[in-house]
Amino acid sequence: MRLFRRHPPRSTKRRLLSWLVVAALTSLALAALTASPLTTRLDNILYDRLQRASARPVDPSILIVGVDERSLRELGAWPWSRARHAAMIDRLTQAGAKAIVYDVLFSQPAPDPADDAALASAVTRSGKVYLPQFLESDGQDGAPPTLVGPLPELAQGAAGLGLAHVRFDADGVVRRMAPFEADGPDLAPDLMTVVHRATKAFDAPDATRGSATTLLIPFAGPPDRYRQIAFSSVLAGEIPPDLIAGRTVFVGLTAPGLGPAFPTPVTPDAASMTGVQLQASVLDGLRGGKMVKPAGLVSRLTFALSLLWLLLAGLLVLPPRANLLLLASLLAVALGVSAALFGVAHLWLSPVAAILGLAVVSLLWGWGQLGRVNDLLGHQLDRLRSAGPASARDEAGFESDVVARQAFSLGAAITRIDDLRRFSADALFSLPDATLVADAERRVIAANAAARTLLCRAPQATGGGTLAGALNALEPLGRTFPPTWPTEADSGRAIDLHLADGRAYQLQTVFRRDEAGPKDGGDAGWILRLADITPLTAAMRQREQALQLLTHDMRSPQTSILALLATTPDLPAEISERLAACARRTLALADGFVQLARAEVTQTTMEPLDVCDVAVEAVDELWPQCRQRRIEIRQEGCDAPMMVLGDRGVLARALVNLIGNAVKYSPDGAGITVRAAAVLDGGRTFIDLAVADQGPGLTSEEAALAFRPFQRFDRPGAAAADGAGLGLAFVQAAAARHGGAVTCTSTPGQGATFTLRLPEAVG
Incomplete structure (x- = not known):
C-alpha cells in the first residue's frame, strides 16, 4: 500500500x-x-562602489592653491587682509595662469576701503578671476533664497560669476551638481559651468548644455589626487612660474576645520573633501566629458x-x-x-x-x-x-x-x-560521569553504567527511587537531601559532596521540559550528573597544606630576626634598621602571597551585603594611618544601600588594599574619595566602587601593569615602597571570583582612580 x-x-x-x-x-x-524612491538607498550604495572602482587620471591642468595649515602658520590666523589676496592674484596672473577660480566670498566690505580697492584692481588687471556666488535662505518657509555675491567693484572686474552651490542627496552625500540653479524666475549658472564654458575648446563637449537638470560628478579618486601647493609658498615666490603657467588655478580653504567639508562616494569619512576640491572634481568631469547623466x-x-x-x-x-x-x-x-553604461557611456542606469x-x-x-x-x-x-x-x-x-x-x-x-x-x-x-535521569516526580527512570556502579550498594535508587534517595544512599558527609529535592532553583547549581571513604563528587542538576512546553504539562524532569573530583580535591588540600607550611617556614625566621634585632643593641642602627626592613618585607610578602592564593582558589561564601558598609569598615581599619598623615577620606553615593552578592571578608580585604594604596601614595593632608554608583553595562546592573586619590598618578603603561603580582611603582617620598606588590593582584583575583572586574584610570601628576565593579544583587 x-x-x-x-x-x-x-x-x-x-x-x-x-x-x-x-x-x-x-x-x-x-x-x-x-x-x-524606495530603492534610492540601495542605488546609492551600488553607485558609490562603482565610483570608487572607476578611478582615473586627473586633469593635469588643474592646480589647487590651498589655505592649508602651513600657510596659517606662516601668514597668521584666517581671515587674511584683502591686500594679501590681491598679491596672490597678481602672482598667479604674472605666472601665466589660464584661469583663477577664487573660492572665497568677498560679500562684505573690508575694514580698510583701500584693501577692497587693491583687491578690485588686482581682479581687473588679471581679467582671469572667477568669483563665487551663494544662495542664502532668510529662514522663512516658502521664501525664495537670496543671491549673495561679491562686492560690486569686485564683480565688475571679474571674468565671471557663478553659484558655488552644493547639492546633498537624501543620505547626506554629495554626488551631483546642477549646471543651473533657480534664482526666482531666472536660472543662475553654476560657477563651474561658467568656468568650463569660458575655458573649453570651441569644439569640446559641453554636458551643461544638455537637458539633464542635474549631473552626477565623476570623481577621479580621493581629493588628494589633485596637485596642491601652499598659499604661503606662492606668495613667497617658492613656486616656479612653469608650474602655474597655462593651468586653471583654484584658490580656497583646505586646512582641516577651516571651511566646510563634504562627504562624497570616494572619501572614507564624512568630512574629507573641501569645497575647492569638490569644485575641481566638477570641472575635471566637465572638461573630460565624463559627467554621468542619470537615466530617465x-x-x-x-x-x-x-x-x-x-x-x-x-x-x-x-x-x-x-x-x-x-x-x-x-x-x-x-x-x-x-x-x-556607467564606465563607457557615462550613464547611470x-x-x-x-x-x-x-x-x-x-x-x-x-x-x-x-x-x-x-x-x-x-x-x-x-x-x-x-x-x-x-x-x-x-x-x-x-x-x-x-x-x-x-x-x-x-x-x-x-x-x-x-x-x-x-x-x-x-x-x-555512556558518559564517564555518573548520570541519572528522573521524571517530573523526581523518580529515577534511567541511569548510565557509571551511576549504577557508584550506587551498586543501593540498586533500588537507580530503579524507581527518588533522586534524593539515590544521593542519600551515598551517605555524603554533613548533608542530607529532602524528598522534594531538587527544585527548579537548584538547576545548574554545583554542589560538592564528600564521602566517608575520602571520595569527592561535584553534583549538578538540569531541569528540562519536553516539546509541549509548560502550558501543556511539559515538565519532563531532571538530569543529574555526578563528576568525580577526588583527585582535584586532594590536589587542593595538598596545595593548602603546602601553602601553610611555606608560610610558616617563611614567617618563623623573619619573626626571629626581628626579635633578635630588638634584643641586640650592639649592632649599628643603620644595619639593624635595614635587616628589620628586609624581615618585615619578607613577612608582608608571605602574608600577601597567602591572601592572593586563597582569593584565587578558596571557595567564597556568597551573601547579600551592602558594599558601602564594607567600605566603611575598610576606612575604619585605615583610620590610624589617615589621622597620622592628616588624610581625609570622603564617601559619596552611599545615600541608599548598594547591594552585591559577595564574600564579606574577601571584599573587605580588597577594599582595604585599594584604599590603603591611595593612602600610601597620597601626600600628607590630601583627600581621598570613595564613590559608589550603580551603572548599566551590557543589559546588567553593576555597582562601581571608585577610590580616587591625589597621588603622583600612573602612566598608561603602568596602569596596564598595575594588577600584576609583585608589580610595584616606587615614587620619591611615597610610603608605598614598603609593599610587596601583591595588594592589587589580590583585588583583581577577588573581583574575578565575584564575577566583576577592577580597572585603573590615571594621569601622571593628577592622581589615580581604581574602580571595583561588582554585579548588583538581584532580588
Missing part, C-alpha cells in the same frame, strides 16, 4: 493562466518600484521590464534547474550592463529595481512548487510520527520532478535525524 497519493498534473491552460497572473502582478509592482524613467522601466519578461518566459518553458541558471545570468547581465523584480518573481513562481512539496512533507511527517515500516527508498520512483525528489530526500533526512537522536541518548548514558 502506498503512503503517498499522486497528484494529477495541472493542465496547460491553468499553468498559462497562473503565468499570466504572476507576470501582470510582478510587472505592475516592478514599474511602481522603479518609479518610486522611460529608460529605467524599459531596462527593468525587459529583464523581468525574459525570466518570465524562461519560467514558462524551462525546467527548474535551467531557470536557476537563467536567473543567475540575468542578474549578472543587469549588473554588467549597468557597470558598462541602476539595476537595483530590476534585481529586486527578478528575485520577487522567482519567489512567486516557486511558491507553486512549494505547495506540492508541502503535501509530500506532510505525508513524510505522518510516517515519522507513526514509525511506519515504509522507507524513502521504496517510494524513490514515485515522482520524477526535481523538487519532489528533494522532498523525499528531506524525509530520509528526518529519519536519519531520528536515528541520530537515539544515538545521542545512547551517548549520554
Whole structure:
C-alpha cells in the first residue's frame, strides 16, 4: 500500500493562466518600484562602489592653491587682509595662469576701503578671476533664497560669476551638481559651468548644455589626487612660474576645520573633501566629458521590464534547474550592463529595481512548487510520527520532478535525524560521569553504567527511587537531601559532596521540559550528573597544606630576626634598621602571597551585603594611618544601600588594599574619595566602587601593569615602597571570583582612580 497519493498534473491552460497572473502582478509592482524612491538607498550604495572602482587620471591642468595649515602658520590666523589676496592674484596672473577660480566670498566690505580697492584692481588687471556666488535662505518657509555675491567693484572686474552651490542627496552625500540653479524666475549658472564654458575648446563637449537638470560628478579618486601647493609658498615666490603657467588655478580653504567639508562616494569619512576640491572634481568631469547623466524613467522601466519578461518566459518553458541558471545570468547581465553604461557611456542606469523584480518573481513562481512539496512533507511527517515500516527508498520512483525528489530526500533526512537522536541518548548514558535521569516526580527512570556502579550498594535508587534517595544512599558527609529535592532553583547549581571513604563528587542538576512546553504539562524532569573530583580535591588540600607550611617556614625566621634585632643593641642602627626592613618585607610578602592564593582558589561564601558598609569598615581599619598623615577620606553615593552578592571578608580585604594604596601614595593632608554608583553595562546592573586619590598618578603603561603580582611603582617620598606588590593582584583575583572586574584610570601628576565593579544583587 502506498503512503503517498499522486497528484494529477495541472493542465496547460491553468499553468498559462497562473503565468499570466504572476507576470501582470510582478510587472505592475516592478514599474511602481522603479518609479518610486524606495530603492534610492540601495542605488546609492551600488553607485558609490562603482565610483570608487572607476578611478582615473586627473586633469593635469588643474592646480589647487590651498589655505592649508602651513600657510596659517606662516601668514597668521584666517581671515587674511584683502591686500594679501590681491598679491596672490597678481602672482598667479604674472605666472601665466589660464584661469583663477577664487573660492572665497568677498560679500562684505573690508575694514580698510583701500584693501577692497587693491583687491578690485588686482581682479581687473588679471581679467582671469572667477568669483563665487551663494544662495542664502532668510529662514522663512516658502521664501525664495537670496543671491549673495561679491562686492560690486569686485564683480565688475571679474571674468565671471557663478553659484558655488552644493547639492546633498537624501543620505547626506554629495554626488551631483546642477549646471543651473533657480534664482526666482531666472536660472543662475553654476560657477563651474561658467568656468568650463569660458575655458573649453570651441569644439569640446559641453554636458551643461544638455537637458539633464542635474549631473552626477565623476570623481577621479580621493581629493588628494589633485596637485596642491601652499598659499604661503606662492606668495613667497617658492613656486616656479612653469608650474602655474597655462593651468586653471583654484584658490580656497583646505586646512582641516577651516571651511566646510563634504562627504562624497570616494572619501572614507564624512568630512574629507573641501569645497575647492569638490569644485575641481566638477570641472575635471566637465572638461573630460565624463559627467554621468542619470537615466530617465522611460529608460529605467524599459531596462527593468525587459529583464523581468525574459525570466518570465524562461519560467514558462524551462525546467527548474535551467531557470536557476537563467536567473543567475540575468542578474549578472543587469549588473554588467549597468557597470558598462556607467564606465563607457557615462550613464547611470541602476539595476537595483530590476534585481529586486527578478528575485520577487522567482519567489512567486516557486511558491507553486512549494505547495506540492508541502503535501509530500506532510505525508513524510505522518510516517515519522507513526514509525511506519515504509522507507524513502521504496517510494524513490514515485515522482520524477526535481523538487519532489528533494522532498523525499528531506524525509530520509528526518529519519536519519531520528536515528541520530537515539544515538545521542545512547551517548549520554555512556558518559564517564555518573548520570541519572528522573521524571517530573523526581523518580529515577534511567541511569548510565557509571551511576549504577557508584550506587551498586543501593540498586533500588537507580530503579524507581527518588533522586534524593539515590544521593542519600551515598551517605555524603554533613548533608542530607529532602524528598522534594531538587527544585527548579537548584538547576545548574554545583554542589560538592564528600564521602566517608575520602571520595569527592561535584553534583549538578538540569531541569528540562519536553516539546509541549509548560502550558501543556511539559515538565519532563531532571538530569543529574555526578563528576568525580577526588583527585582535584586532594590536589587542593595538598596545595593548602603546602601553602601553610611555606608560610610558616617563611614567617618563623623573619619573626626571629626581628626579635633578635630588638634584643641586640650592639649592632649599628643603620644595619639593624635595614635587616628589620628586609624581615618585615619578607613577612608582608608571605602574608600577601597567602591572601592572593586563597582569593584565587578558596571557595567564597556568597551573601547579600551592602558594599558601602564594607567600605566603611575598610576606612575604619585605615583610620590610624589617615589621622597620622592628616588624610581625609570622603564617601559619596552611599545615600541608599548598594547591594552585591559577595564574600564579606574577601571584599573587605580588597577594599582595604585599594584604599590603603591611595593612602600610601597620597601626600600628607590630601583627600581621598570613595564613590559608589550603580551603572548599566551590557543589559546588567553593576555597582562601581571608585577610590580616587591625589597621588603622583600612573602612566598608561603602568596602569596596564598595575594588577600584576609583585608589580610595584616606587615614587620619591611615597610610603608605598614598603609593599610587596601583591595588594592589587589580590583585588583583581577577588573581583574575578565575584564575577566583576577592577580597572585603573590615571594621569601622571593628577592622581589615580581604581574602580571595583561588582554585579548588583538581584532580588
